[in-house]
Amino acid sequence: MNILLENLFTEQKTPYPDDKGRYGEFGGRFVPETLFVALEELEQVFRSAREDSEFQKTFQYYAHTYIGRPTPLFHARRLSEHLGGAQIYFKREDLAHTGAHKINNALGQCLLTQRMGKMRVIAETGAGQHGVATATACALLGLECCIYMGTEDMERQRLNVFRMKLLGAQVIGVDSGSKTLKDAINEALRDWSLNIKNTHYVLGTVHGPHPFPWICREFQKIIGIEARKQILEQAKRLPNLLVACVGGGSNAIGLFYEFLKDKDIEMVGVEAGGKSLVPGMHAARFAGGSFGMLHGSQSYVLQDEFGQIGNTHSVSAGLDYASVGPEHAWLYKSGRVKYTYAMDDEALEAFQLCARLEGIIPALESSHAIAYVIKEAPQRNSDQIILVNLSGRGDKDVEHASKFIELEV
């Protein structure tokens, strides 16, 4: 099965985004003037790249030989049996090189960087997964790499800081604001506005100003393209339900996009419920947020009545963000995708259960998706199929999780 040799960037099946980068009322390009022109240039470069068969071939070559695509689809029989309901399948993005789906977008955008003739790449990172993926792609392609990371996150993800440095990247600690992902994005945007002539900003998720949400989706939708073929081969039918965790939302869009045309397939995005739904204690943007604009895109935002961006919390750094990708906002509003949340302790339980029953330690982010499945699967008959995006591996979280799990052993 070599899915990769087919045309990955086929014409869009949805009318979104429109030419202003809008998904309904969401999305757009709200940036200071200096960045506006860089974004227009990026959009043009991507438009020409996705129609260029040489570019596609290059991307697919690396996806196949370097990332290790296609990633497997795995029938989690013991977990399915344990829950006593629907059959559960994992899309194993945790087996992609660097341990998460993030590499799909990082590699794609680094190839775009080369195409633009730029030699320097910057990126933000929260959990460190996107930073590691970007540093990896830069090492592969010989690009200079600079990663912005909140000092709070650097503390939580020390191992990933070391990995990035090992890969030759410079890691710059961001000490302003809440010292987490949103502040790292602020700083990356500032760097970019100063250095746009020689630098590309590899934004790590389906958020940010147009064309970032679109570019990231185009590089991530391979997850769903593969999963659709694989489930048809293995189960001879399509799944009933797709589940993915949603931080910015790139792994979820990556899985969902190819299935949007299948009207009967339900889809659920799982946000971080944190400790409670009290403001500042969670990152559930649909449950606790409102219409707003952060980092260049209109979407649901956790904010106060005056539009100041709220603080967030999640046990998983990758879901700890005050806004969500505009395409998700649109899918939420249109009702096509349902969004819910899992609490910190539910995610930690899912983390352990998956490890024990399947021998797979999932990322704490992906554990949120599994936490929902644990509640949902028993409600369904055994002839139903739930396909979960296991978006990343949990090795990076073992140290952090041990602080919480120790108490229960």
Add this chain to the structure above:
Amino acid sequence: MNRIEKKFEELRQKREKAFVAYITAGHPSPDYFEDIMLALDEAGVDIVEVGIPFSDPVGDGPVIQEASYRSLQCGTNPTKVLNWVSNIRKKTEIPILLFTYFNPILAQGIPSFLKTSAQSGADGILCVDLPVEEAGTYKLEAEKNGLATVFLIAPNTPEERIKLITQKSSGFVYYVSRLGVTGEKDTIANDLAISVDRIKKYTQLPVLVGFGISRPEHATFVATVSDGVIVGSAFVRDLNEHAGSSQWTTHFIQYVKSLVDATKKVKVSTE
């Protein structure tokens, strides 16, 4: 004609260049707002840009970022800032341009935000992360309320966009003299004259230059090639260091005046 337009008419008659000062409202403490505004007036500033602090100011450098953070810590919000503006209106007619990010406007609702801004006595608005392409309702509501709309033009803005931006601008056009975010620099781009002329091809509005100006010699140079000078971070930094100390207003007025004088010594040529 609002106070900003009136001011430029007056400057034209006096053949003077304009001097605009930026401050972050509520920094270093809300208690100083009135003193700072009156000091700027006394120093001869033509227009004050009053920054409404935002939690995530991506267009600003470290100095204004820190000032915004400190102001927010003091409980500053847009409603309070507009209250301060309407109080200061009882004491001075100095033209006021609100400087803000888009999300605080969205949170209140565009029509309501612009209406209350105008009612408070502000004369114009600059929203740093709102490109003209997205500014339809904003422009309409600003016009309805008699507020000037100032937009930024950057060194990398292509000509067709300059045309578009100048069409949506009123009051004046703000040229950002270099790439990057707000903050002081030792040198000012030396191709400034060419850049300003490129904008003037498309508009009769005054073209003012900001970003990176902190010294009198910068101000004089910028005033020579443009219609006026905008200074921000340098004042914010000065207030950081001195506000609240003895005689700080006298010191602050002197510093501002040194930059105003350096601007005003350049006279508009008669051609």
